Amino acid sequence: MPNKTFFWFFLPTGLAMMLFIGLPIISAGTQSFYAQHDQVLKEVEKCDPFGCKISVQIDQEASSKIREEKPLGKFNGFGTYIDRNHLAFDELSELWGESNSTGEFVGKVTNLPFYKALIFTLTYCIIVTPCVLLLGFIIALSLNAVARKIRGPLIFGTILPMIVTPLIGSLVLFWMVDAKGIIGANLQILMNDPYLSVKSSKYLTWITIIIYGIWHHSPFAFVVFYAALQTVPQEPLEASIIDGASRFQRVKHIILPHIYPVVTFVALISLMDNFRVFEPIIGFSAQGSAQSLSWLIYDNLVNEEVILFGSAAATSIMTIIGIAIILAPVLIRTWREFRTVR
């Protein structure tokens, strides 16, 4: 397609993406290199319905003057990236010197907020993604083997977990998993432990969030795999049945290679979404036990009265870099396919 035609076809999409995603990313990136100017504090008297007190307040005139001169803030370089709330280089070297063993070092590192979140995010990603792919594939195979007439409602039932917004879906599960809720109470009976409470245990909370993640994302994999299964050519399949190949062999040698590109697509999207896990942590009120990178960003932007843009921006950029690293092998393969096809 000639360049000019391409340009006109692509322009609206490209413009929308550049304006609303590209620019904010650049802006966030720039912001992450700046910190706020040093605040000028002065002591003033503050009075409210409960009395008067002398305490510090920000000097408005001095601050606004500094802000006007340098609106972006104080240049901080990579300072935000290596401070305690992010990569914590200083703290890491300090802890390394203090610890007597690697185990102790790891234990102390996981106390740092960024690494605590990173560990949960990676665990979640590494467990949920393959489970989602596997479960989605098995469901697709299963439903494909069912009589065509009743497939409709079954498919409809299968994709239910996907169509509810994650915040609400995880909230519903949160209510059910409570020690007095239907799942929680029955779990107590099952495990023969009348005081078992999922919410009070860190590991059970992790498991719950992971199970929720698999439950919520599998339908997506199912939909795409099911569509792909429809494209499997019949002749090689029939030939293999005549040849006496077992079901498992058929799946392994004919079906899987054929739908392989689709697997790549689902893996890409799944990895990316799992790395950005966030809503279940809010839905399960689990921030005491589990924190993710996206949750850290949310915390910086929301849970303070003073909004920490620079910190959030730095974490966001690192999330993007993290995703790029995780996706690298898949992307390289896609590039190779692209070259050969062209």
Next chain:
Amino acid sequence: MENGLDKQSNILKIFNTTFIVFWLLIACFPFIWTFWGSFKVRADFFSRADWWYAITAFNTLIETGKSFTIQAYSGAWFEGEFWKASRNTVIVTVSVVSISLFLGTLGAYALSRSTKNYAFWILIVALIFRAMPHITLVSGYLFPFFQLQIWGILPTTIVVLIAINQPFTLWLLYSFFKTVPKELDESALIDGCSYFQTFRHIIMPVMWPGVITAGLFSLMLAYNDFTVTALLLNQENHTMVPKIQSYLGTNQHEGNLMWAVSSVVSATAPLFLLIMFFQKQVISGLTAGAVKG
């Protein structure tokens, strides 16, 4: 895979059926439970004494005299103004899906038909764009939107949702476009059609299964979005999801949990109906398109 050759042993059939039933139970049970519970009062569905109350309707009988009540629904829809939120959701969803598909098909078609390297790089950049956490994006929008006085109104949110959705739509449609053979294009071009005419009259009719699939995902993104709608819309224009969130209360003050429960059901029901209506098209379309490809 239903042909005479592919006979399933009975064991496999039993295993298959059991597995499907088990999965459907896991998938559907939370919704059935929530649906059932939305007709009870708070003290039953969220009972701290015994979860059986949700089934036996212990407190609902005490408080309303019947074992089923619609007070959660009437409360949310009228007093809680959920009907406004529904109307807003419909406006946002219809706009986002239609515009997103229009732009996405154009862009994906171009990407699929281009032989240059920059097409690949655009796809990669789009993927990286999708990696950006939404909360950071939206927080970045707040200052400029307020300055430009476009905060709080529906069109702003619609444009933002379209833009955020583009990377996924592009990738999905791109892979569907790639299944349409280039020969179709080439014969049309040789016949004297312009690229746009080829796109509109030859390629798009073949593409509609992919379009429906992409449309479905767009719909779910626009319908279920929370981050963008909660932060960029003012009170009047709140869509369903931020409205439900508002029923949950804040630190110092009470919300109305049963309203949230009934709204969750009200919000999910139309999606059920829509999927049920469209799944025939999607499945048959995908199958038909597959045979061609």
Next chain:
Amino acid sequence: MKKILIAFSFLLFSTYANADCNIKSGSINILANDFPALRTFVETAKECKGKAEFKVTHSAEHNKIAVPALTANPSEFSARIAANSSIVPLMNGGLIRPMNDLVKKYGKGIQESQLITIDGKVMAVAFMANAQHLYIRTDVLKQHGISTPKTYEEVVAASEKIRAAGKMKYPYAAAYKAGWNLAEEFVNMYIGHGGEFFKSGTATPSINNAKGVATLNMLKKLADLSNPDYLTHDSESIKVEWEAGNVAIMTLWASRAGTLLDAEGDAKITAATKLVAPATVGGGNIPATTLWWDGFTLAKNRSDADAEASFRAMAYAASSKEMAAKAADQAVWLIEGFVPGPKSVGVIEAVKMGAKPYPMLPQMGLMHGALGNEIVEFLQGNETAEQALKDVEAAYTSKAKEQGFL
């Protein structure tokens, strides 16, 4: 302290004055949190809008959008309803305007004590107060021969006694949900121990001390007497536990009393629920709680006409005896003529005992956030109190450095 008492009684017995509602022009747009008392307030203000344009946005996300919205010029909102904590970023950013002249002109019904002054300038007008205090089950306490606890040590002893008797396994409850709620409990308990958060006159943290450790230990003792899910329990959850009869002593916001004591729920429990003064701790004189106010502020980046219109409408509500009487259940109104009922007992007692207001310091939000995240590990038993406090200070320090406070 005596001054506060006098001011409070002044609130109750002063003469009523009507604010001027003949507003001729202007555009009013209010940003507020979303709960019944604020809705009532805004609706009352609307009655006084005259010919001005009136809009309101109630949103649970109000904290996120307040700063960007008011920074824009012209600002999206002409007024914002804020509290001790949320006024801080507005002050920090210079986003609100002083109201001294407007108060003089149109604030006839507003009491002196309703004014929030910083450096002599009136930056907000408060209309309701809130605080956490104790709620007790009189029947359960009577059954075990326990008198109303006055200190947290007594609360611990009472709870242990009730637990030992076998009927209630988790007799105590407080909103310990990780994050804002947990930090608030720490703040209250630390102030009860007489602790200071920062070295005076600076933003340097100073909580890693004996009082901080004592605070954490007390929180742990209380947490062990609560439902083990406490790290996920916010005010709503503990209120539900109370209504189910699982709790005997609870620390909860006064503003929650309205729905706690309503017609729904077990009548026996409702009848036996009593609101009492907040407890002191560690032998201190002031209660282990903080006082909060909610009030309205005016945006700087709006025309003077808008500011005047907004002020007049909201001043009407902030001095409306009728509203305070009608909505007596929804809040502890600071409006003259408000008759405090049994639901206001906790706040009135807190004021009487000399409770401190939540610190309106520019860097307090950062400390609050750091607390909410870093003391969780201590409560889970994974680290020592000193380590937890060290983590809090370290987390706070890096945030403060980024924000230019250090």
